[in-house]
Amino acid sequence: MSEEKSLNFIEEIVEEDIRAGKHNGRVHTRFPPEPNGYLHIGHAKSICLNFGLAKRYNGKTNLRFDDTNPVTEDTEYVESIKDDVCWLGFEWANELYASDYFDIIYGFAMSLIKQGLAYVDDSTAEEIAAQKGTPTEPGTANQYRSRSIEENVQLFEEMKAGKYPDGAKVLRAKVDMASPNMHMRDPIMYRIKHAHHHRTGDKWCIYPMYDFAHGQSDAIEEITHSICTLEFIPHRALYEWFIEKLEIFPSRQYEMARLNLTYTVMSKRKLLQLVNEGHVDGWDDPRMPTISGLRRRGYTSASIREFCDRIGVAKRENLIDVGLLEFCIREDLNKTAWRRMAVLDPVKLVITNYPEGQDDILHGENNPEVEGGEGGRDIPFSRELYIEREDFMEVPPKKFFRLGPGLMVRLKHAYIIKCEDFVKDADGNITEIHCSYIPESKSGQDTSGIHVKGTIHWVSVPHAKTAEVRLYDRLFKSEDPSAEEGDFKDDLNPNSLQVINAFVEPDLATALPGKGYQFLRKGYFTLDKYSTAEKLVFNRTVTLKDAWAKEVKKG
RNA sequence: UUUCCUGUGGUGCAACGGUAGCACGUCUGAUUUUGGUUCAGAAGAUCGUGGUUCGAAUCCAUGCAGGAAAACCA
Numbered sequence: 001m002s003e004e005k006s007l008n009f010i011e012e013i014v015e016e017d018i019r020a021g022k023h024n025g026r027v028h029t030r031f032p033p034e035p036n037g038y039l040h041i042g043h044a045k046s047i048c049l050n051f052g053l054a055k056r057y058n059g060k061t062n063l064r065f066d067d068t069n070p071v072t073e074d075t076e077y078v079e080s081i082k083d084d085v086c087w088l089g090f091e092w093a094n095e096l097y098a099s100d101y102f103d104i105i106y107g108f109a110m111s112l113i114k115q116g117l118a119y120v121d122d123s124t125a126e127e128i129a130a131q132k133g134t135p136t137e138p139g140t141a142n143q144y145r146s147r148s149i150e151e152n153v154q155l156f157e158e159m160k161a162g163k164y165p166d167g168a169k170v171l172r173a174k175v176d177m178a179s180p181n182m183h184m185r186d187p188i189m190y191r192i193k194h195a196h197h198h199r200t201g202d203k204w205c206i207y208p209m210y211d212f213a214h215g216q217s218d219a220i221e222e223i224t225h226s227i228c229t230l231e232f233i234p235h236r237a238l239y240e241w242f243i244e245k246l247e248i249f250p251s252r253q254y255e256m257a258r259l260n261l262t263y264t265v266m267s268k269r270k271l272l273q274l275v276n277e278g279h280v281d282g283w284d285d286p287r288m289p290t291i292s293g294l295r296r297r298g299y300t301s302a303s304i305r306e307f308c309d310r311i312g313v314a315k316r317e318n319l320i321d322v323g324l325l326e327f328c329i330r331e332d333l334n335k336t337a338w339r340r341m342a343v344l345d346p347v348k349l350v351i352t353n354y355p356e357g358q359d360d361i362l363h364g365e366n367n368p369e370v371e372g373g374e375g376g377r378d379i380p381f382s383r384e385l386y387i388e389r390e391d392f393m394e395v396p397p398k399k400f401f402r403l404g405p406g407l408m409v410r411l412k413h414a415y416i417i418k419c420e421d422f423v424k425d426a427d428g429n430i431t432e433i434h435c436s437y438i439p440e441s442k443s444g445q446d447t448s449g450i451h452v453k454g455t456i457h458w459v460s461v462p463h464a465k466t467a468e469v470r471l472y473d474r475l476f477k478s479e480d481p482s483a484e485e486g487d488f489k490d491d492l493n494p495n496s497l498q499v500i501n502a503f504v505e506p507d508l509a510t511a512l513p514g515k516g517y518q519f520l521r522k523g524y525f526t527l528d529k530y531s532t533a534e535k536l537v538f539n540r541t542v543t544l545k546d547a548w549a550k551e552v553k554k555g
Numbered sequence: 556u557u558u559c560c561u562g563u564g565g566u567g568c569a570a571c572g573g574u575a576g577c578a579c580g581u582c583u584g585a586u587u588u589u590g591g592u593u594c595a596g597a598a599g600a601u602c603g604u605g606g607u608u609c610g611a612a613u614c615c616a617u618g619c620a621g622g623a624a625a626a627c628c629a
Contacts, residue, residue, distance in 0.1 A: 005569095006577095008568085072628075072629090129625070129626085136558090185625080211629095213629095230561090231623065234624050262566090310568085312567065312568040316561050316567095327578090334591075335592095520591085547590045
């Protein structure tokens with residue numbers, strides 16, 4: 001109650017509006033994706049903001065597809081977007097489409113024409129661009145600007161009727177060709193596209209532009225707070241101009257900074273390119289910053305919501321350290337993931353004083369963070385184990401609390417062992433480590449009195465299951481790939497995916513899809529969508545924090 | 556060199572004329588049968604210059620820096 005978190009600037013505006021009794025205190029937001037790609041973590045920020053606002057202020061949020069460009073849009077995207085919003089844990093009040101409003105918007109256009117505020121222009125795209133001027137030079141009017149209302153009405157009707165080919169004519173708002181705001185220099189409202197629309201089919205061959213569809217849709221739905229990103233600031237004047245001239249519901253547009261994350265790109269155009277050119281395994285490749293990619297990677301929706309909460313909302317450009325996202329998923333998974341053992345880079349260890357052919361069943365809790373451990377599982381133990389190659393050093397440095405000649409460690413959930421000997425092959429690689437174990441040091445009933453500094457994980461050789469494990473690293477080499485010169489794809493990290501074969505404890509054969517597992521000391525993992533009963537496939541969600549790696553790096 | 560937006564520790568976000576705070580990261584140390592977790596502590600910031608004021612991160616002026624704006628994309 002007392003921890004009164006400060007409001008972001010949008011919440012301040014909303015609270016002010018409520019206080020002033022604007023729209024009778026009603027709050028209605030919308031999330032307006034264009035169905036031409038998959039949602040990414042940047043969209044999650046917008047989703048959390050829009051739906052969060054509604055939740056906080058007792059309002060509603062519409063899911064509205066901004067589907068005004070039939071050539072780039074597809075129902076596959078519509079479905080994925082709905083899945084992702086649901087998965088993130090939000091419920092929309094209405095599922096709507098800008099295309100549902102095409103008739104109304106056409107009427108709006110006609111109304112503007114009849115007010116003498118819109119005209120049909122026969123210029124080519126190049127001519128229009130040239131007449132627009134530049135940010136420092138005013139634009140110039142052409143002869144079509146002075147067409148009569150009657151002529152404009154007839155021409156626009158003919159455009160709708162399909163009398164003209166693509167690009168032959170456009171409908172333009174008659175605003176101000178000399179405005180310092182380029183978007184006010186008679187923006188295009190409608191263009192001709194003889195294209196099949198994913199919802200309206202072939203009913204239309206003219207489609208409204210963003211500027212003549214988005215604000216109008218907001219007004220139709222009586223959206224009170226229409227939140228978008230900074231690049232739409234110059235559009236706001238136009239947004240309000242249309243509302244004023246059309247005398248429709250006065251929705252208001254507010255702009256916030258989009259999310260940028262280190263070591264990735266966030267533009268749908270670039271992400272689409274990575275997909276189309278096969279640099280990744282589809283939109284849901286675990287290295288992608290897409291919601292579906294993060295989900296497949298093992299991120300939980302709670303961790304993404306937490307992340308969006310932590311990054312805040314403001315108007316300055318930002319570049320968020322991906323480390324914060326990793327912090328959020330570790331924080332969540334630490335509390336929920338079940339612990340298991342897996343050896344990713346194995347070397348064989350033989351316990352010389354353990355009877356050959358003998359098995360032992362040990363027990364390990366599922367989750368030490370929860371009282372009672374959330375139950376546990378049996379772990380078979382035997383004379384021959386796999387341990388991590390990096391857990392043995394022939395010449396260990398000081399502060400190395402693992403295995404080396406004469407050194408002792410505890411095998412997690414098992415016994416303390418002492419390294420007696422090791423075997424090397426002709427190339428000098430360690431092929432086998434020989435240890436003795438201390439029978440009275442068994443976990444939970446240790447009477448040995450021996451204390452060791454290190455504990456390592458292991459898997460019993462005869463009981464081990466094999467699994468393919470996919471280790472991911474950042475997709476790009478530099479913090480801000482878009483800022484690099486040349487093609488952003490030149491910055492792709494060639495080592496962003498490493499596929500290995502690992503040995504995992506037998507219980508993992510029954511791992512559940514969608515569940516996070518902590519492979520002790522190695523990180524958090526989850527089943528990949530390609531995993532089968534015959535062939536287990538795990539994705540590494542994120543590594544554990546590794547103080548030793550940091551120590552080593554320091555040298 | 557037109558118009559607009561933005562400048563607070565390394566990063567992100569607060570402080571709304573009254574002691575610059577939180578989180579991630581970094582660095583110590585403690586605990587630990589995960590070099591994880593947890594706990595304790597430390598370092599580190601108001602773009603510059605003027606002005607208004609008893610008092611400025613906050614208001615004003617100016618300079619500087621970064622970003623955005625000219626698709627029949629959204």
